[in-house]
Amino acid sequence: MAKTHLDRGTGGLTQKSKRYSIFSLARNAASYHQNWQQAWRHAEPKPAYDAVIIGGGGHGLATAYYLASVHGITNIALIEKGWLGGGNTGRNTTIIRSNYMWDESAGIYEHALKLWEGLSQDLNFNVMFSQRGVLTIIHSEHELKEMSRRVHAIRLNGIDSEILSPTEIKKMVPTINIDPNIRYPVMGGFIQKRGGTARHDAVAWGYARAADDLGVDIIQNCEVTGLRRTGKQITGIETTKGFIKTQKVGCVVAGHSSVLADMANIRLPIASRPLQALVSEPIKPILDTVIMSNAVHMYLSQSDKGEMVLGAGVDKYNSYAQSGSWPIPEHMIAAAVELFPFLSRLRMLRHWGGIVDTCPDASPIISKTDINGLYFNCGWGTGGFKSTPGSGHVFADLIANDRPNSIALPYSLKRFETGYLIDEHGAAGVAH
């Protein structure tokens, strides 16, 4: 596993008067919460910046924050087509874990998990990171054998992972059905206790507020319409709010990566697919961990509001419509109801799809391109949320130094030429 020094940046909010604390809460309670300061400015684009980040999701905001806080590059803009965190950041099931098998994956996902631990303090914003454990359940003999290989590989990389028997799982999750005669019987499982969930909106808002505090201009409702270049050097971006001059552009737009790449005449191995999720009406606390099943393509957790959050698999054909195909959640719900019979009595309140950028090897692309000053961070597919801090951290490093660090190096676009793929379909493919 790659080891690099973890520089968490300046941390917190530099403007002490704006920090959130028990005292600011008490002070604002006295004025009936009417005088809270704005979390970030409504910036209009300046004519030129040192760097521009396209995409105001978690990854883009984290990139902007770490560029400013770790690398001291503060004359930067973040351009977002809609509103902050309105894409996949607001559409995922918020699961965080780092139990991946390959060394390269362990490098980036564990880097992210270490940043998650302490992120609320770094940002002076409660991202509600809850290390409630991520329990993956196993349904077949083959999966059981594959699991022990995987768990041992994960542990060799210094990442916590424990094998559980069906009775131990039943003890931990009393609502689960461990009858051996169901369609997907529980034959065992493994848990990463340091894994868990976080509040997705808070992650976007926390990074936005901290980045803004360091001087980053956050520009919403501004769509990129073209990339301008002179020869092999990027010179700026065309947007709906006019031309912005810059020598460095970082693209972090997930499902729309191919659309941006087309503007620069660059090829990506990305297929954009919908990934669906749904939430139930809120109920009393019943599940205090995260359940995942790769065979069913299901994830299940309970939000702090009490809603049961269910995630399904990825659709089988390309789409940019943020809805998804019905048979996918239908299959997942059928298996989920059998595993957790109490779910059958719940009414589902919301259902949605997010457009994920899937890569042939189910691993991300964090890379320079043939055009100087143009960088891409994409291909996170179904597993983007968990890596938000790590992705932003290494991408900021790549943009600032114009060379990948040891964590980002394996994720170059070059791997599709050399054949050095990081095949994580086993970890996941779907239940990433």
Next chain:
Amino acid sequence: MLKIECPFCGNRNETEFSCGGEAHIARPLAENKITDLAFSEYLFMRDNPKGVFLERWCHTSGCRRWFNMARDTVSHEIIEIYAMGQKPKTAIGKKAFLSNWRRKSKAETASTPIKRTAK
């Protein structure tokens, strides 16, 4: 749920089909003459348009035969279904075919059959 008109079996539900991804990717025949980079265009790089997409489908739970489809990736409207080995016939389909970057790629140029001289 898409309703797909299989050219052999008629109108069926999407669940009976599997999608085979981008259509009209020709394997470079002169693969020893192109670089790894050009070969990776054939192997990994994919067209991923927001709009009309030409893709292959197979009626997996039916006749198990393949066909091509021109479909809009935003509205999911099926514009055209045409046979394997054929090119799209509608104006929208033709435009999508010709404007694809692959038509000018090194991998595709290297896919034209090598002319053999008669003995």
